[in-house]
Amino acid sequence: MKDKLLKKSKFLLEATLTSYSQIFFTENKILASILIVVSFIEWWTGLSGLIAVLTAIALAQLFDYSEITTEKGLYSFNALLVGLGIGTYFAPGLEVLLLIVAGAAIAFFSAVFFMGIFAKYGIPFLSIPFLVGMWLLLLAFPSFTNVALNMETLYPSNMYFKMGGDVLVSVMEGLSSFFEDTGFDTYFLSLGAIFFQFNILSGVLISLGLLIHSRVNFLLSLVGFFVAYGMYSYLGMYTGSLNYTYYGFNFILSAIAIGGYFLIPSRQSFLLSLLLIPVLVVTTIGSDRLFMYFELSAYSLPFNVIMIGVLYALKIRYDQTKGPILTLVHLKNPETNAYLFDSQPAKKYAAFTVPIRLPFMGKWTVNQAHNGKYTHKDFFRFAWDFIIKDEASSKEFSGEGLLVTDYYCYDKPVVAPALGTVVNVLNTVEDNEIGATNTLQNWGNTVVLQHENYLFSKLSHLKKGSIDVNIGDVVVEGQYIGKCGNSGRSPYPHLHFQLQGTSKIGGATLFWPLSEYLVD
Amino acid sequence: MKDKLLKKSKFLLEATLTSYSQIFFTENKILASILIVVSFIEWWTGLSGLIAVLTAIALAQLFDYSEITTEKGLYSFNALLVGLGIGTYFAPGLEVLLLIVAGAAIAFFSAVFFMGIFAKYGIPFLSIPFLVGMWLLLLAFPSFTNVALNMETLYPSNMYFKMGGDVLVSVMEGLSSFFEDTGFDTYFLSLGAIFFQFNILSGVLISLGLLIHSRVNFLLSLVGFFVAYGMYSYLGMYTGSLNYTYYGFNFILSAIAIGGYFLIPSRQSFLLSLLLIPVLVVTTIGSDRLFMYFELSAYSLPFNVIMIGVLYALKIRYDQTKGPILTLVHLKNPETNAYLFDSQPAKKYAAFTVPIRLPFMGKWTVNQAHNGKYTHKDFFRFAWDFIIKDEASSKEFSGEGLLVTDYYCYDKPVVAPALGTVVNVLNTVEDNEIGATNTLQNWGNTVVLQHENYLFSKLSHLKKGSIDVNIGDVVVEGQYIGKCGNSGRSPYPHLHFQLQGTSKIGGATLFWPLSEYLVD
Amino acid sequence: MKDKLLKKSKFLLEATLTSYSQIFFTENKILASILIVVSFIEWWTGLSGLIAVLTAIALAQLFDYSEITTEKGLYSFNALLVGLGIGTYFAPGLEVLLLIVAGAAIAFFSAVFFMGIFAKYGIPFLSIPFLVGMWLLLLAFPSFTNVALNMETLYPSNMYFKMGGDVLVSVMEGLSSFFEDTGFDTYFLSLGAIFFQFNILSGVLISLGLLIHSRVNFLLSLVGFFVAYGMYSYLGMYTGSLNYTYYGFNFILSAIAIGGYFLIPSRQSFLLSLLLIPVLVVTTIGSDRLFMYFELSAYSLPFNVIMIGVLYALKIRYDQTKGPILTLVHLKNPETNAYLFDSQPAKKYAAFTVPIRLPFMGKWTVNQAHNGKYTHKDFFRFAWDFIIKDEASSKEFSGEGLLVTDYYCYDKPVVAPALGTVVNVLNTVEDNEIGATNTLQNWGNTVVLQHENYLFSKLSHLKKGSIDVNIGDVVVEGQYIGKCGNSGRSPYPHLHFQLQGTSKIGGATLFWPLSEYLVD
Known part of the structure; x- marks a missing residue:
């Protein structure tokens, strides 16, 4: 129980931190920490951002979206920007809390939507969800007569004094006069503006974070x-x-x-x-x-x-x-x-x-070739399902084929088709008897690897308990993943292998069940 | 002849009614009738709507778009809304008739366009075609100096008197004062506004229709x-x-x-x-x-x-x-x-x-398995074309294979892969001799079933005259559809089976002919 | 060397001319020449257009986009329109040169972008890239305080005098008064306006070009x-x-x-x-x-x-x-x-x-059928990879299959699947030994044909040196292209055949490597 709570807290911390650093295309923790500090130069702006991040993470969990993508901050960094914007423009208040949650929800659903649509074209969604949410809120603002402008950020000197006393005020003024008319003042202000922090100190801190990263x-x-x-x-x-x-x-x-x-x-x-x-x-x-x-x-x-x-x-x-x-x-x-x-x-x-190789060892196929000819050409092609056939008999099993162990491919090692990160593991589905299929756990024991932002590979129907990688592991091409099995919707042992655009199976196309056929 | 006219009239009536009810996501006839009555509270508004509906239906027929989709009102409910809008805003006149036709055409072509594009993502097009048409017309309006504003709808009291005399005026006023400041006045006005009827009576009638449905x-x-x-x-x-x-x-x-x-x-x-x-x-x-x-x-x-x-x-x-x-x-x-x-x-x-099963009886394949092993795994997969093979000989026919009757799959029953509605039937194409193909009637005898808004299945190359379902029939999973044949572009008996996003064959992708191969 | 320069000059001339005529959907040279003359009625407008065209062509070359598409002017006609617009609105100057290059780059990248996206739906991108570029530049213009309006085009009479003396001025005035109030004045002005030439002479010349074409x-x-x-x-x-x-x-x-x-x-x-x-x-x-x-x-x-x-x-x-x-x-x-x-x-x-036939001769398959039955049904289907099998033995090779010459399909003629233009040829990749694959030159010797704007076919793994067509050749259905070979990523002789939406291999879909399997 305590263990689970710890794990959940770690997940939450990770997802929150990366929501900040993703804005600079990285999961770097130092940069993330600097950005959080910067966002809290005005407490309400910082808090608004944080609430928006937590709202987006909660929605991702509620609707069961990929934990990996959540942990990378990809569902929540746009919500963060909307939250920071709201905090900067609108004064604290319960009504504004409602707007932060609504804004974060718009940014979150937009992120899921654009991630899905743009993945079809292999393009990133960047900060478009932020734009959608921010513009809508600002257009709507004049109608919210119970919502006031944030006077703190409008008159920053007062705010600096409140947050850091005379020290912060003189730091701010010192930096301003030091960089005046050098162009660097504008550079640092521009850098700070990414986080709605229109002051040179923020820019200096962020550029420091950039340099470290x-x-x-x-x-x-x-x-x-x-x-x-x-x-x-x-x-x-x-x-x-x-x-x-x-x-x-x-x-x-x-x-x-x-x-x-x-x-x-x-x-x-x-x-x-x-x-x-x-x-x-x-x-x-x-x-x-x-x-x-x-x-x-x-x-x-x-x-x-x-x-x-x-x-x-x-x-x-x-x-x-x-x-x-x-x-x-x-x-x-x-x-x-x-x-x-x-x-x-x-x-x-x-x-x-990305050079995707086939997800098993080269020797695996050659081992099955009994008759010395070059026969296993099938396995040089990318395809969906793989079995091993005995060339002489054209059969894929010895004996009667009534036991999983009769099948040549059963229990053979399955390896990573390319360098990547493990983003999903299921290792607990019972293997079927021959002829039976488990439609409730369609894909059976499965590993999903992420190779780049929008390129994932999925290896399915593996043998129960055979998987030897964990979520988050970086695996290199050819590394042992698990063994060929007969779990899920698999009437006989085979390996299902596919590439897809998201970590979510079934996300790529409505018709995915159609792709599940054997090339053989 | 008379029979044909009757059928055509029924089709037109059906397509017109559903154009009204589709706005509330249903084909309910009672709701449709109420909505028509509501639209005619001001005669010109009602007439404009009706003309727009008929224009859209005429265009769908002229360009040979799916009759089923037309009959469901899906091509015309956006035109209806544009027509109602024009009637509400613009005074009667010949020039306005031209605008109604142009507006209906914009809504119609937009509906076809968005239906096609959005179907790729499995999302509905809702009332976007209406928005496109209405906005364009209203933007253009100030330039049409021969077109005047509709004064009737601007001064509704006069209009109520004209349409229903003192009775209607007092009903309207009575409803207004009864619901004043309850929030329900706004609720009913909002409901009426869907049909450009800015009065409480319309809202009350529509909410009644909703309740019945x-x-x-x-x-x-x-x-x-x-x-x-x-x-x-x-x-x-x-x-x-x-x-x-x-x-x-x-x-x-x-x-x-x-x-x-x-x-x-x-x-x-x-x-x-x-x-x-x-x-x-x-x-x-x-x-x-x-x-x-x-x-x-x-x-x-x-x-x-x-x-x-x-x-x-x-x-x-x-x-x-x-x-x-x-x-x-x-x-x-x-x-x-x-x-x-x-x-x-x-x-x-x-x-x-949608759980799509294979479109033939389970026993069908088992019957062909002579050697007692688990062999017909092929048929557990979704695929495009199906034949029956004799496992022992690996052949798909007995004898010389020169006659269609030599083929194991010929004349075998084909069944519905899932609950659905028959949306297309062709039952009159001659079966080919072996080796001949009929490229003019590519798909041969075919049944298309609709399973949900954007999910259709198509069964092709069936035997002439074997199809036992009619358009509009609801079929349940496993129900007899027809028999495997050799019609259309089929050199030997086989069953072509595919899922698609529209009722229109060929609508899904330019490259559909490529999908026509045998997996075997 | 001189030869290469000549070829390059011819390419550049061709690409430039078609940039003008493509606006009227043609590559007609006479029309193109008229349009160039028309664009130079005001020298700076004409020059701006030309610079934009050359910028777009240079970018297409720099980023290695299809030469065929470049030569057809498809990457550059939108840049031309942007260039003409800038020249018409802004006075000559170095800063404006920068804007022409930026505008041409926007039009060029937009053209590539929309060509790619729209090709998925089989629709043309027309002049959308021009609109994007022109609107951005005009929106930005008021901020460019170093850029002035073009006074020549604002006061055309002066400009006509400068460009053609009294003669041009009186031609212009004569045409104006001749066509006054006939509607034809507006017709010719509209025609000229396509090239930002707001005078009747341009319209008359363009309509003449249209008539000739x-x-x-x-x-x-x-x-x-x-x-x-x-x-x-x-x-x-x-x-x-x-x-x-x-x-x-x-x-x-x-x-x-x-x-x-x-x-x-x-x-x-x-x-x-x-x-x-x-x-x-x-x-x-x-x-x-x-x-x-x-x-x-x-x-x-x-x-x-x-x-x-x-x-x-x-x-x-x-x-x-x-x-x-x-x-x-x-x-x-x-x-x-x-x-x-x-x-x-x-x-x-x-x-x-487009009726795409299979890319080999009909007799080819029948020749391989030794046993008199109707067997080669596989070849009546569209598919991705083709081999020839001996029906009796179910093998695709005679002997041991260790030599390419053992394979039935090797060295057999491959023909054009439909009327089209050769847009890509690679003829210099060594054929592999059996079992070896050449992943560095994945597709091996390849011919790409263009059948219509967005329909291309690709024939790959051909025999080295066997290809007998050149880029630009128009080939008719069934015309000899080359011979089946074993080059590229091909472990044994086979013909890869696919349709695609662009001339760029790999452009159609992220997942193209997956389609490379054998149906057999």
């Missing part, structure tokens, strides 16, 4: 920002507007996303992140003007639009081994992504798509 | 409305705005849709419909403000957006047997949906997806 | 325009607004697109193009009003929306052989499309979809 990202944030800053001047735009409108973070996030996250860091990825700046400048200024008509801010819309457009365009290129290479497996930071990519033996091919 | 729906309409009403007060919004802006029906329709139609009525579905109300409140107020910039009403947009988002999010959950259960087969009302669900033997599994 | 298109442009013109009068709209707002071209382009391009020219296609005019009128007036709120023009939005909606609705009809028939293979003009369609032997079936 990845020097590449830190550098990209500087370059992205200052090139855009220069272009604003060149086209005769008031650079102070970056400060005033807080659009600067669009350039920072885009530079990090293109330069180091969605692409393998390289000269080409850096070049592309530079090339996109004029495009982003036009998009930012244009969106800003459009949203002014509605007395709204475009927030991160320019970043979202350009990322989605460019990533999809890159994804459908014929030859993905030329030019900028899309990152397929995201490791802890850009540096490690680049290292992994450079050290891969079959670098060029690997880049084309 | 389903007590569950009636209750949900009340709860949905009054919880939202309370929340408006709590947040300090003017509840009269629900009256003035006629947004109240968004809460009514959402409560019915979530509480009793798209989900199996249960404590969980009711709870979810309550939980969504704050989300819907924010969305409604926000959309209203957005559309005010364009001097437009958001109409049913909030309802549409929330339904689509939440239904899709529920659809892609990993485990669909927990929490609220999606309704897969819609029977006549929520009560019967709940009854069917509760009485199902394999309730939990069934809920996961 | 296709009399059907010329006629459709007149009928489409003048019926809409009449409807404007009827509804009491100021017909001069077609002149002032330059929306007339929406009616012209729609008439050409529906009447003669996307549909086979016929009485039904003409009728539909007429029926859509009221719908288009409402859409045009409505969109115009909507965009006025943002001080923008809706440009070609009405045309885009109606085309996409109607084409998709037509595409998902059950029976595509009734009513208007969609054009599947676009030949040089509507006249030839109609001729080809009328002369097809199996006209009705052919219309249902």
Whole structure:
């Protein structure tokens, strides 16, 4: 009992922390902690954010969405942003609590919705759910006559005094005058604005967190920002507007996303992140003007639009081994992504798509080939279900085939088809007798691995108790996972293997039951 | 001839009636009749609606869209709403007739378009086609200097006098004063507003129709409305705005849709419909403000957006047997949906997806197994084409295989794979000789069954004249449909079986011909 | 070297010319030349357009997008429109050069994005990328204080004098007074407005180009325009607004697109193009009003929306052989499309979809059938991989199967499955020994054919050096392409055959590796 509570608390802590760090595309705990501290510079803003995060996590649990995805903060980081926004704009009050919960629910359901739809195109949903929730709330705000503006954040000096006394006030003023007119004031304000913290201290702390997490990202944030800053001047735009409108973070996030996250860091990825700046400048200024008509801010819309457009365009290129290479497996930071990519033996091919091998050992099939010919060509293909056949007899079992042990594939090791993280394990379903099927536990003992954001593989009908990996384990290609069994909807031993776009089985397509056939 | 005319008239009457009732997710005739009467409280509004319905039905016939879908009113209920809107806003005139036809055409083509696109995601298109048509017409209106506003609906008292004399005027006034300040005035006005009838009498009649059709729906309409009403007060919004802006029906329709139609009525579905109300409140107020910039009403947009988002999010959950259960087969009302669900033997599994069994009798395959082993595992899988093989010889025919009667599967009964309604029958295509194919009548004798809104199964290449079901028949799982034959693009007897998202063969994917292969 | 340069120049010239003519759905060189001349009536507008075209072509080359698609101008005609728009609105200057490049990049990436997404639904992306780019730039413009309005195009008389002296001025004035109040002035202005040339001369020249390219298109442009013109009068709209707002071209382009391009020219296609005019009128007036709120023009939005909606609705009809028939293979003009369609032997079936036959000779399979029975039914189905089996032995090879030459299908001719254009050839991959696979050159020697805008077929694993077609060749159904081989990811000789939505392999779906299995 106490153990379960501990586990639950750990899960909750993890999911909460990553909700903060995911905004910078990472699960880094140090960065997450800095971001939490920053969000609490004004207590109500910080609290609103936290309540929104917990609401989204609770909804994910209530409706039984993937725990792994929840733990990564992917369902809740948009709710966090909505919560921070509400806390910044609206004064504390019970009515506002209702709005935070409603806003978090909008962000949560939007996240699930867009994750599902966009996964079909292999594109990320980024902060679109935040935009949907925030815009709706701000449009609705004038009608909520029982809800007041947050005066603390409107008059920050008072707020700094309340939160940190004279010390905080003088730190804030000191930083302001130190960076005045250097462009860095705008850089730090833009960085803080991601968390609705319109002060230089927040920006300094966040940039410190960025630096700790990845020097590449830190550098990209500087370059992205200052090139855009220069272009604003060149086209005769008031650079102070970056400060005033807080659009600067669009350039920072885009530079990090293109330069180091969605692409393998390289000269080409850096070049592309530079090339996109004029495009982003036009998009930012244009969106800003459009949203002014509605007395709204475009927030991160320019970043979202350009990322989605460019990533999809890159994804459908014929030859993905030329030019900028899309990152397929995201490791802890850009540096490690680049290292992994450079050290891969079959670098060029690997880049084309995650190289998914078949989920069993090469020798496994050869062992079954009794007659010395090259026969098991079937197993060089990707397919859905696998069995082992004796070539001479064309049978897949010896003897009468009435026992699971008669089947050649039964009890044979199943291995990881690619580098990935275990995101789901079921190991307790009884194996069936031959001819019987267990439709209540359709997939039987199953392991789901995540290979990249939107690429998962699923290995099903494994032998009860044979699985030797746990959720969260990183497994390398060819690593032992479990043994071929006869559990679930399986009338005779076979291995079901499929790739899918989400960690949720059945999420990919309405017609998935149709794909469950044997190629043989 | 007379017979044909009678049949056509019946079809037209059916399609017209359901265009009215579909707005409340049903084909109930009593409700439909009440709604028609309500729409004619002002003759021109009623007539405009009827003309729009007939235009949409005519277009569906002209372009040869599914008669079944037409008869269910699914192509025309959006046109009806556009027609009612035009009649309410614009005074009678020939020019307005042109606008009604144009508006109905926009609603019709939008319905076909969104039905097709949304079917890929398994989500309903609801009243989005109405919104597209209505907004365009209202935006364009100021330029039509030959088109005048409808003064009758602007000054309803005069109109009531014209339509029903002193009696109608006093009924209207009596109802108004009776329900004044009870909240029920707003409830009834909101209900009437669905049909552009901004009076309490219409609301009373419609709520009566709702009650006759389903007590569950009636209750949900009340709860949905009054919880939202309370929340408006709590947040300090003017509840009269629900009256003035006629947004109240968004809460009514959402409560019915979530509480009793798209989900199996249960404590969980009711709870979810309550939980969504704050989300819907924010969305409604926000959309209203957005559309005010364009001097437009958001109409049913909030309802549409929330339904689509939440239904899709529920659809892609990993485990669909927990929490609220999606309704897969819609029977006549929520009560019967709940009854069917509760009485199902394999309730939990069934809920996961419509349990599609194979479309032939179990004994059929076992009969072919001569050698006593467990061999016919092929038939436990879902697949596209089916034949019968003799296990010993691995052949699918006896003798030379030159005659259709040589084939083991020929003339064997084909049965319904699940509870459904027959939506298409073709029974007149000659069976081919072996080796010949009939590419002009590709699918041969075929039966299409509808299992739920967006799930259809198709059984093809049946034997000429063997089909024993008619369009409109409800068939239960395992019921005799016809016999395996060799008609259409079939060089030898086999059964083609597929699931699809629309009643229109070929509608699902451009590449459907590719799916026509044998798994064997 | 010189040879390569010549080839590159020819490619660039071709891609540039087609960027102009594609706006009228053709690659006609005469029309293209006229359009270029027209665009240079004001030098800076013409130059801006050209720079945008070259930017888009450069980006397509840089990111390695399909050369064929580039050569057809499909990646660059939207950039051209953006370039012409910028040149018309903004005065020459270095800052504007930056905007042209940014605008062309937005149009280019949008084109790639929408081409990819829309291909999944079989619908064209038309000029949506132009709209995205133009609107963003115009929204952003007021912030660019270093960018001035183009005074030349604002005061055209001065500009005509500068460009062509007194002669041009008097031609312009003469044309104006000649066509005054005839409706033709508005027709020609609308035609010129497609290229941002708001003068009658441009319209006259373009209509001349249309006439040379296709009399059907010329006629459709007149009928489409003048019926809409009449409807404007009827509804009491100021017909001069077609002149002032330059929306007339929406009616012209729609008439050409529906009447003669996307549909086979016929009485039904003409009728539909007429029926859509009221719908288009409402859409045009409505969109115009909507965009006025943002001080923008809706440009070609009405045309885009109606085309996409109607084409998709037509595409998902059950029976595509009734009513208007969609054009599947676009030949040089509507006249030839109609001729080809009328002369097809199996006209009705052919219309249902591009009739893709199997990519080998009919006799090929029969030759392998040793035992006189009807056995090779497998080859009557569309499928992914093909081999040849000996029916008696059920083997696909003679002898030991250790040599490629043992395999029955090896070295057999592979033919074009349908009329199409060769868009990709790879002929230099070594054939593998049996059992070995070449994962670095996955698809081996491959030919990709384009059958219509969004329908391509791919033939893979061919024999090295056997391919006898070149990129750009038009091949007819059954024409020799190459020979079955064992190159790429092929452990034994077989033919991989698939249909796809783009010329880019891997573009169609994330999961394409899964489709690579043998049906056998």
